[in-house]
Amino acid sequence: xxxxxxxxxxxxxxxxxxxxxxxxxxxxxxxxxxxTLDVPQGEMFGLLGPNGAGKTTLIKVLVTLLLPTAGAARxxxxxxxxxxQQIRERISMVSGGEHSGYGILTVRExxxxxxxxxxxxxxxxLARIDELLKVVGLYEERNRRTSxxxxxxxxxxxLVRGLLSDxxxxxxxxxxxxxxxxxxxxIRAYIKEWIRMKPGRTILLTTHYMHxxxxxxxxxxxxxxxxxxxxxxxxxxxxxxxxxxxxxxxxETLDGISLAGLPGVQRADTRALDxxxxxxxxxxxxxxxxxxxxxxxDSNRRIFSLQKIEPTLEEVFVQLVGQRLEEADERKAGT
Amino acid sequence: MLRLLRxxxxxxxxxxxxxxxxxxxxxxDTVLPLLGxxxxxxxxxxxxxxxxxxxxxxxxxxxVAFWMNVMWSMAAQFYWDKQxxxxxxxxxxxxxxxxxxxxxxxxxxxxxxxxxxxxxAIGSLLFDVHYTVSQWPVFLLVFGVAIVGLYGxxxxxxxxFLLWGREAWHMANLFMEPVFFLxxxxxxxxxxxxxxxxxxxLIPLTLALDAMRQLLFPGTHPPFLPLGTxxxxxxxxxxxxxxxxRFLLRKMEYLARREGRLSLRF
Numbered sequence: 001x002x003x004x005x006x007x008x009x010x011x012x013x014x015x016x017x018x019x020x021x022x023x024x025x026x027x028x029x030x031x032x033x034x035x036t037l038d039v040p041q042g043e044m045f046g047l048l049g050p051n052g053a054g055k056t057t058l059i060k061v062l063v064t065l066l067l068p069t070a071g072a073a074r075x076x077x078x079x080x081x082x083x084x085q086q087i088r089e090r091i092s093m094v095s096g097g098e099h100s101g102y103g104i105l106t107v108r109e110x111x112x113x114x115x116x117x118x119x120x121x122x123x124x125x126l127a128r129i130d131e132l133l134k135v136v137g138l139y140e141e142r143n144r145r146t147s148x149x150x151x152x153x154x155x156x157x158x159l160v161r162g163l164l165s166d167x168x169x170x171x172x173x174x175x176x177x178x179x180x181x182x183x184x185x186x187i188r189a190y191i192k193e194w195i196r197m198k199p200g201r202t203i204l205l206t207t208h209y210m211h212x213x214x215x216x217x218x219x220x221x222x223x224x225x226x227x228x229x230x231x232x233x234x235x236x237x238x239x240x241x242x243x244x245x246x247x248x249x250x251x252e253t254l255d256g257i258s259l260a261g262l263p264g265v266q267r268a269d270t271r272a273l274d275x276x277x278x279x280x281x282x283x284x285x286x287x288x289x290x291x292x293x294x295x296x297x298d299s300n301r302r303i304f305s306l307q308k309i310e311p312t313l314e315e316v317f318v319q320l321v322g323q324r325l326e327e328a329d330e331r332k333a334g335t
Numbered sequence: 336m337l338r339l340l341r342x343x344x345x346x347x348x349x350x351x352x353x354x355x356x357x358x359x360x361x362x363x364d365t366v367l368p369l370l371g372x373x374x375x376x377x378x379x380x381x382x383x384x385x386x387x388x389x390x391x392x393x394x395x396x397x398x399v400a401f402w403m404n405v406m407w408s409m410a411a412q413f414y415w416d417k418q419x420x421x422x423x424x425x426x427x428x429x430x431x432x433x434x435x436x437x438x439x440x441x442x443x444x445x446x447x448x449x450x451x452x453x454x455x456a457i458g459s460l461l462f463d464v465h466y467t468v469s470q471w472p473v474f475l476l477v478f479g480v481a482i483v484g485l486y487g488x489x490x491x492x493x494x495x496f497l498l499w500g501r502e503a504w505h506m507a508n509l510f511m512e513p514v515f516f517l518x519x520x521x522x523x524x525x526x527x528x529x530x531x532x533x534x535x536x537l538i539p540l541t542l543a544l545d546a547m548r549q550l551l552f553p554g555t556h557p558p559f560l561p562l563g564t565x566x567x568x569x570x571x572x573x574x575x576x577x578x579x580x581r582f583l584l585r586k587m588e589y590l591a592r593r594e595g596r597l598s599l600r601f
Contacts, residue, residue, distance in 0.1 A: 101419075104349065
């Protein structure tokens with residue numbers, strides 16, 4: 001039986017705080033409040049939550065930058081408190097917005113420097129660097145000073161740095177934050193490719209982009225105020241959204257036409273909208289929409305629009321947390 | 336061991352190659368420091384001091400480069416690394432922080448010795464100073480042991496930074512001028528008196544300068560302590576600082592992980 005890639009049990013991390021007007025009692029800040037997680041090897045696991053939820057703190061505990069206050073955490077079966085060196089040899093971490101390294105070095109030199117910290121022989125390291133730079137589209141910039149790189153190029157370089165040692169577990173802390181659409185898409189595409197290339201590779205990805213979690217992750221956990229409040233595959237999480245999938249149809253006024261009794265129609269909510277009728281149809285199965293369309297067509301009712309609306313992770317988040325992700329970020333920032 | 340050596344070489348690379356990439360160091364790190372040295376030369380000339388005092392000043396000026404390297408590129412470096420996000424990456428890599436610090440030390444030393452040689456060469460040419468090194472192996476031994484002790488002190492300060500953060504940076508500022516004075520960079524430390532001199536000897540450069548002056552100006556330089564004694568104390572200091580640095584580094588790394596002071600992003 002293979003050990004989990006990541007395992008935490010009632011993990012707690014507190015930060016001691018000085019007394020301040022905002023915190024007159026000097027009470028500690030609880031960043032992680034009893035987090036229990038189990039990530040098997042080979043999985044891309046997402047941690048979704050607003051700023052201040054505890055995502056980065058969890059990663060820092062797992063990569064051995066922080067000690068837990070209580071509870072336990074293991075990476076590849078190794079304890080983050082007592083087996084630090086063994087863990088560090090098998091993991092890597094890449095953070096979004098990273099400005100690591102030194103601007104006077106070129107891309108190749110910078111990556112070579114980090115490869116030496118993992119004890120890689122120079123020649124194979126440089127070959128691997130060149131190979132990875134080609135894959136992420138940075139090969140032409142290999143001799144450019146890192147101070148001259150754009151944000152997207154820098155993040156690609158950071159990703160290459162994280163992959164140099166061929167880690168068994170890769171921690172990505174908001175890897176696409178601040179990137180433009182193209183750069184973010186390129187990075188996501190390579191992440192997906194990387195985990196597929198070798199069985200057993202595991203990624204823990206933190207993000208506050210819902211679509212990123214949905215696109216990349218096998219499973220997603222929603223974290224809020226230091227606690228995991230839900231965790232499952234994205235599709236399964238979306239089923240939890242109250243209401244589920246529905247069809248939104250705009251047509252002319254119905255004048256007594258009833259759709260609720262049609263085969264497959266579980267519920268039909270109507271509302272008048274600018275002289276038209278908006279129908280929200282919950283169906284037993286998607287094929288039932290054909291019957292609805294036929295009835296409307298037979299009654300000479302024009303259909304102006306028809307959309308299938310699937311619940312999003314955002315709706316799941318709102319239902320679980322009680323506010324949108326952006327609102328949670330704004331509240332945290334005090335705006 | 337091979338991984339340790341690779342890590343040391345890797346971390347020293349930015350300091351050796353990268354720092355010399357910008358040729359302005361030829362002016363900022365040699366000509367400008369020389370101006371301060373030249374001022375002292377003219378003071379001694381005006382006072383009618385023996386010619387060897389010009390040699391003292393030039394040696395002292397070259398040694399200042401090492402002290403500044405230790406304070407700003409060792410002690411305070413982790414502050415800049417923390418700001419840039421390097422520190423947390425250094426903590427996570429398997430080679431460990433000691434290898435990173437050794438690389439910083441080695442790279443800093445190589446970069447600084449180039450500058451120091453330039454200062455000695457230019458200063459000696461300008462003021463026609465001649466040195467007579469009576470015992471080259473001993474001279475190099477004194478220099479080598481002093482450098483080990485000095486960079487051991489630098490690693491100690493870097494370890495303290497992990498806990499003190501910006502306060503350690505202010506302390507680096509605080510140490511600059513008093514050490515310039517007490518270590519006898521520009522005058523024989525013997526002039527401070529025995530106890531003040533002994534106190535100043537905690538900085539390895541104090542006794543190193545005095546020992547090297549004894550070897551460069553044999554028979555004319557009034558020693559603070561006998562050469563053998565100074566070499567022995569330097570060796571003891573080097574070992575002590577290395578042991579202290581290792582102990583402090585482990586303790587500070589543990590406390591930093593417990594307190595969460597390594598990273599800016601939470």
